Amino acid sequence: MSRPVQPLGTYGSISVRKVGSKYAATTRFRDMDGDYLRIQATGTSETKATNALKVKIAEQAGLAGDSDLDRNTCLRDLASYWLAEVRVAGRQAPQTLDAYERSLEVVVLPTLGQLRLRELTVGRVDRFLKALAPEHPSRARRAKIVLALVFDLAVRHDAIGKNPVRDTAAVPRGRKEIRSLDHAELARLRDAVANWRTGEKVHGPKPDGQLADVIETILGTSARIGEALAIRKCDVDMTVSPPEVTISGTLVQRRGHGLYRQPQVKHSKDWRIIAVPSYTAQAIRSRLAMLGNVPDDHPIFSTRNGTFISPNNLRRQLRAVLASAGLPEDLDLSTITPHTFRKTVATTIDQAASTVLAAELLGHASKEVTEMFYVQPTKRVNPVTAEILERLAPGGGESTLSAVERDEGVDDGV
Numbered sequence: 001m002s003r004p005v006q007p008l009g010t011y012g013s014i015s016v017r018k019v020g021s022k023y024a025a026t027t028r029f030r031d032m033d034g035d036y037l038r039i040q041a042t043g044t045s046e047t048k049a050t051n052a053l054k055v056k057i058a059e060q061a062g063l064a065g066d067s068d069l070d071r072n073t074c075l076r077d078l079a080s081y082w083l084a085e086v087r088v089a090g091r092q093a094p095q096t097l098d099a100y101e102r103s104l105e106v107v108v109l110p111t112l113g114q115l116r117l118r119e120l121t122v123g124r125v126d127r128f129l130k131a132l133a134p135e136h137p138s139r140a141r142r143a144k145i146v147l148a149l150v151f152d153l154a155v156r157h158d159a160i161g162k163n164p165v166r167d168t169a170a171v172p173r174g175r176k177e178i179r180s181l182d183h184a185e186l187a188r189l190r191d192a193v194a195n196w197r198t199g200e201k202v203h204g205p206k207p208d209g210q211l212a213d214v215i216e217t218i219l220g221t222s223a224r225i226g227e228a229l230a231i232r233k234c235d236v237d238m239t240v241s242p243p244e245v246t247i248s249g250t251l252v253q254r255r256g257h258g259l260y261r262q263p264q265v266k267h268s269k270d271w272r273i274i275a276v277p278s279y280t281a282q283a284i285r286s287r288l289a290m291l292g293n294v295p296d297d298h299p300i301f302s303t304r305n306g307t308f309i310s311p312n313n314l315r316r317q318l319r320a321v322l323a324s325a326g327l328p329e330d331l332d333l334s335t336i337t338p339h340t341f342r343k344t345v346a347t348t349i350d351q352a353a354s355t356v357l358a359a360e361l362l363g364h365a366s367k368e369v370t371e372m373f374y375v376q377p378t379k380r381v382n383p384v385t386a387e388i389l390e391r392l393a394p395g396g397g398e399s400t401l402s403a404v405e406r407d408e409g410v411d412d413g414v
Contacts, residue, residue: 006030011039011057016046025049029060069159075120075150076113078159079104082150093262095252100146107132107143117160120151126168133171140171179340180347180376189333190215192325210301210309211317213283215341217245217300220280222345222362225311225338226250230261234296236284243281246273247363251308259310261299265363272363314338346374 006012011029018024019042026040041056043049069078083101086092111128112120125147133140148165155163181189193212217228227250235246248271252262265271276284287300299308315338322333342362349358350370359370 006036008034014050014053016049023049025053027053027057029057031060069117069154069157071118071159072116073154073159074113075115075117076109078117078154079109079113079150082153085153086149093252094257095254095262098254099142100149103139103142103146104150107136107139108147117154120164122164122167125164129168129171137172141173144168144171178343178347178374178376179335180344181336181340185333186219186344188325188327189336192327192333193321196321196324207317210287211314211321213287214301214314214338216279216283217276218338218341219345220276220283221245221247221274222342223247224250224266224342225314226252227265228338229299229301229309229311229314231300232261232296233288233291233294233298233300236288236300238281238285238288242275242277243284244273245276245280245284247271251311253310253312259308261308272361274361311338343374343376346370347376350375351378 006028008030011027014025014027016023016025022042022044023046024040024042025046026038029037029039031037037060039053039056039060041049041052043052069081083097083104087097112125115124129140129144132143144165148163151160151163151165154160190212193215196211197207214225214228217223217231218225221228223231227247230249230251231245231247235248237244237246247265249261249263250265251259253259284300291298291300291302294306298306301309303309318336318338322336325333327333346358346362349361355367355371355375358375359365359367362370362374364370
């Protein structure tokens with residue numbers, strides 16, 4: 001009967017014999033290449049020889065292993081290894097990696113960082129996420145995403161057999177009601193922006209009108225705030241009819257790098273050329289006229305120094321406008337953000353055309369994202385149901401359906 005094959009990275013039985021005044025401990029070790037090595041160590045006693053041999057085996061296992069990671073690696077070390085690897089690979093946007101690193105530093109590692117991989121079971125990770133989710137659902141979702149990526153690396157390096165994050169329960173997503181603006185609300189908002197800080201008693205520099213123009217640009221392009229503020233002179237074409245705007249970049253704020261224009265948008269499909277309505281064209285023309293003779297890469301919306309406007313500064317300005325607008329109690333615009341304008345565009349296109357066209361305009365890969373997060377659902381059911389339900393009227397109401405039935409007959413080729 002043949003000897004059983006020894007698993008990779010393990011050693012067989014240890015034999016100890018006396019050699020002169022010392023003891024020699026010997027065993028067979030199978031390295032990660034499948035080769036067998038005979039390892040020996042000596043000591044003044046059987047125990048010391050055996051312990052010395054085990055130290056040699058551990059050293060050999062470290063040399064023979066194909067990874068610095070194993071089941072005894074702590075999560076903090078694994079996370080550092082993962083961050084170093086993904087930054088070198090460069091497959092994810094730098095600001096995305098910054099967000100993942102913040103999630104690890106602030107949320108994950110303070111609680112789980114010192115635990116070994118063998119200790120991070122499905123149950124332990126699941127309890128961590130469930131404890132975090134009620135108060136901070138968005139933090140819990142991001143923590144689960146980054147933990148799954150980190151543990152994927154451990155699986156690829158054979159440090160663990162499976163990713164424990166994959167079997168945890170789904171983190172509940174707090175669904176907010178989709179908010180879009182109707183025509184009356186837009187009119188009030190435009191008035192509030194136009195009249196902000198225009199009185200005689202206003203101290204300091206008065207608004208330069210760019211907030212209004214940015215709003216009109218978002219409403220005519222569906223651009224995200226960072227994309228709208230990243231539009232340059234070379235991205236607009238006022239010579240065609242209707243005028244066109246190219247959405248080809250976005251503004252990014254990174255720790256240690258400041259604010260800069262990233263030459264790609266959130267997803268590759270987001271890069272698009274958009275024909276804009278008259279009010280957006282007018283806003284852009286007014287900005288071009290104010291800028292005068294500037295280089296082609298000059299931003300349409302800029303600071304006094306000619307640099308890009310921070311999205312955070314524009315959000316702050318919009319909040320200040322809404323806070324001081326003195327709107328009626330029945331008109332609540334306090335929750336309006338620049339992203340609300342994007343949802344307003346999606347809802348308008350959906351109601352007048354289709355969700356598919358809205359998704360194309362917004363740059364979404366599928367209409368499901370548009371429908372789930374951007375289109376404000378209507379509460380009103382199609383009134384054709386009243387006509388159809390007449391067939392249930394006392395005495396029978398089939399005659400009232402003749403027009404509908406004739407249409408159906410035509411559709412069926414009758």
